[in-house]
Amino acid sequence: MKLNEKVAVVTGAASGMGRAIAKLYAKEGAKVIVADLNLEGAEDVVKEITADHGVAIAVQVNVAKQEDIDLMIDTAVTEYGKLDILVNNAGIMDGFEPVADITDERWDLIFDVNTKGVMRSMRKAIPFFLEQGSGTIVNIASTGGMNGAHAGATYGASKHAVIGLTKNTGYMYAQKGIRCNAIAPGAVKTNISASMKNISEFGMERTKVVQGVIPAVGEPEDIANAALFLASDESSFVNGAVLTVDGGWTAAF
Numbered sequence: 010m011k012l013n014e015k016v017a018v019v020t021g022a023a024s025g026m027g028r029a030i031a032k033l034y035a036k037e038g039a040k041v042i043v044a045d046l047n048l049e050g051a052e053d054v055v056k057e058i059t060a061d062h063g064v065a066i067a068v069q070v071n072v073a074k075q076e077d078i079d080l081m082i083d084t085a086v087t088e089y090g091k092l093d094i095l096v097n098n099a100g101i102m103d104g105f106e107p108v109a110d111i112t113d114e115r116w117d118l119i120f121d122v123n124t125k126g127v128m129r130s131m132r133k134a135i136p137f138f139l140e141q142g143s144g145t146i147v148n149i150a151s152t153g154g155m156n157g158a159h160a161g162a163t164y165g166a167s168k169h170a171v172i173g174l175t176k177n178t179g180y181m182y183a184q185k186g187i188r189c190n191a192i193a194p195g196a197v198k199t200n201i202s203a204s205m206k207n208i209s210e211f212g213m214e215r216t217k218v219v220q221g222v223i224p225a226v227g228e229p230e231d232i233a234n235a236a237l238f239l240a241s242d243e244s245s246f247v248n249g250a251v252l253t254v255d256g257g258w259t260a261a262f
Contacts, residue, residue: 023050179249195255
């Protein structure tokens, strides 16, 4: 097992990519904190994991709240004695709004979840990593964090920031036994569209050309496999990197 006896926290783990990552990690031997705002969904994932002889605990977490993040990380350490892997997967989408149509409220919410939640989780976890001399962080960014036409201005900016945070963290702690990498998924079958509100017709129209060259839509398991690689010892010399998993979409431009 690639993650035997490791302890992992996965946010946004009640559905989609987070669910697939949590289940795969548990199958590979990790003890998993299944964290999500949707507690019922998180508990369902735990049931699936335990039915497959895995080990997991569900924790209700709003990643926009520091106290919830603290509880999430502390639960891993209290229940399992350590923390080895942090996967920051939780995220929400904008409505493809260009900058002229952004509201402060929507900007703040998306950054609180997509960016500040990532930073706060890392900030909470890293002292534990430093104490034990090892730790791995996998941030779920987006191809929208590298390009300008995959979403609206707010989502794109939030994911660009995650990539910058990933690279800085990977470099800063490279000599402390801590690795930090990101995955940039392309089009993947998830329920993130449920978080989209007040869709901008102008923004959607501007992205049609880019959306039109998507060669395929991925499955959550495709991202989980990449997350397993980045969490395992097989990627021990991969740090501060962004792994694009998009079926070749961004190879077109």
